[in-house]
Each structure stands twice: as structure tokens, then as C-alpha cells.
Amino acid sequence: MQGFRLGSISGFEIRVDLSWLLIFFLVLWTLSAGIFPTNYPGLTNTTYFGMGIVATLLFFASLLAHELSHSFVARAKGIPVEGITLFIFGGVSRTRMDAETPGDEFQIAGVGPLVSLILAALFGVIWYVSRNAGLSVVVTGVTAYLASINLALAIFNMLPGFPLDGGRVFRSIIWKYTGNLKKATQIATTGGKWLGYLLIALGVWQMFGYAILSGLWLILIGWFLYNAAEASYEELLLRTSLQGVRAQEIMTPYPETVNADLTLQELVDKYFLSRRYHSFPVTQDSHPVGIITLNQVKDIPREEWIYRTVRDTMTAANNGVTARPEEQMSKVLQKMQDSGIRRVLVIQNGLLRGIITANDLANWLQRQKDIGQVV
DSSP: OOOOEEEEEETTEEEEEHHHHHHHHHHHHIIIIHHHHHSSSTTHHHHHHHHHHHHHHHHHHHHHHHHHHHHHHHHHHHHHHHEEETTTTTEEEESSSOOOSSSHHHHHHHHHHHHHHHHHHHHHHHHHHHTTTTHHHHHHHHHHHHHHHHHHHHHHTSOOTSSSSSHHEEEEEEEHHOOOOHHHHHHHHHHHHHHHHHHHHHHHHHHHHOOOHHHHHHHHHHHHHHHHHHHHHHHHHHHHHHHTHHHHHHHHEEEOOOOOOOOOHHHHIIIITSOSSSEEEEETTTEEEEEHHHHHHTTTTGGTTTTTHHHSSSSSTTOOEEETTTSHHHHHHHHHHHHHOEEEEEETTEEEEEEEEEEHHHHHHHHHTTTTTTT
């Protein structure tokens, strides 16, 4: 996910994905131009807009509180949490590892919907007191919306479809019963896929009923949930399959390299346009010094290619993109995720022995499936 840093809370970095801006303005528009004018007629457009701004900001503050609760419990269980990213469908806590026991998984997953229920009750109490005190509909309208949306968030997240919180709770129960995390994840992700199908079908039905906007969103959410369920299972499958596997068993040995002093124009003309690779190890005097990727080159303005060098653009080898041949792939996979370029160089005694890319991992996993090593 790409985006920007919003700040930090209790040591958790808060980031906002660019896709979040889309849902922010969509929620603001829906509230200011639709829900509030319909439910509370007779107010000015400025008032509706002000109500929309406050309600939208507090809605996303509620989402942040939901995710923070996951992060606090995960930290208490000894799971490192890098931070939280808000994106188009809400938010996600970025952790370096999964829960190690079904009980930890149950508590980490279950606390989020619980916090949403507490927020729904809190805003509900504020709405009730405000209405009885005769306060403006500006206050009661915003708090009524926040109470209902947090209640809806809690209910939706408790649906038994992985990777929703309810799906994770469901997985923890199956995990506890079977003692098999892989099997539990497979069952829970199947539930997530079927829930995705159901949401897509409901969205299509709503579109035929002329509720086009809500139908499209249900289809989009269903599609996202289906793909997230599949990706979550594949990630677990990869992690469990890599246990005990070393880097030298996955790597592409002795890959083609490029010189650090090449200009980007030479790199494109002589390598990227005539090879099938999307990245190359970079060497200087036969020693590996970094990795250059096609995406890195594309980010540079074309007019700079003629004088900017590979060295100026590459990810340096000392930036966590190297591994030893005997290093466990579980650690290498974490390096690939942390580096941002999803590649590592395999180096021994200062010499390049190989490279590991996402394609190498995918091909290795497919071979394991073909010979029946992975189910």
C-alpha cells in the first residue's frame, strides 16, 4: 500500500493509504448530500456539510480505535506491531507475525468488534441525552449516525468470513478444536469466499432494484473480501511450507548482473528491453552492491535517464536486501516484505550466489503443489 504517514499513537505508526481518500470523500458526500438532508430537512447546506465533516472524521476515528484495540492486544501477546494503515475498506494492523495460539487469536480478533459495540453504545447514550435535553438536531443527527454505523461495523466484522474479525474468531475456534492452523485457515477462508459471493449477489440484486450505488459498493466489498480470503490462505500456505527451507533452495543461482555505473538509459536499452527480467543485481568490481528494479526506473523522469546512473537509483545491498545461502526462508520472506522491492540477493563471502524474487517463491510453491507436498 502506498500513502502517507499521519502520525503515531502509543508507538504505533498511523499511515493513510491513498485509496482511503476516495472512501473519505464518498462518505462525506453521502452524509452531506443524502442522509442528513433526507433525515433532517430544513437546514442549510453549510450545516449539512459541517455535520458531514464531523461525522466522517469521527467515523474514521472509530475505525482507528477499532484497529488500535487489535494492536494493543497483539502487543500484549508479544506480537510486534509496526503500525496501522487506513485504506479504502477500513484499516489493518501491520504485524510481523501471527498469533501463536488459538486463545491469542480469539482475543486479538474479538476485541475489535467489542470496541465498536462500546463506541455504538457511547454514541447512543450521547444521542439519548442530547435528544432529551432538547439539543440541536446537528448533535443528535451526528451521534445517531455514529451509533448506528459503529453497530453496523461490529456486526459486519463478526460475520464468519476470513479475514474479517469474525472469520478470525471462527478460525481460532476450529484451530482449538482440530489443533491444525492450516486446516482451520482453509475452512475460515472458504467461509470468507462464500461471504464474498453472497455480497456480490446481493449487490447485483440491488442494482436490478435501481439501488445502483449501494449495489456497486456491495459488489466491490464482496470482490475485495473474496480476494483477501484467498490471499490470506496463500500467505499462510507459503509461510508453513517454507518452514525448514533455506534460501539456496529457492534462489535463482548466479543471475545476470548490471554495472553500477550504467546510465538508466543504457540499462533500459541493453537490459530491460531485451530481457524478460524486471530486476537485476547491481555489481561494482564483481561485488554485489544493490538491486535495481524496473519500477524504480519508471519512477524517474525520462529526461533524467541519460545522466542518472544505476547507483543513483538502486536499493543498496546494506538496506536489508541480502541473505546468506543457509538462512531460513521464514526470515528471508520477512526481509522481502520489509524491503519494499520484494527481492533479496543471496551473498556468501562477499560474492553473489543468487537472487530470490516473488516469482521464485511462486514457482517453488507451485512445484511443491504439483508433487503433492502442499495441500
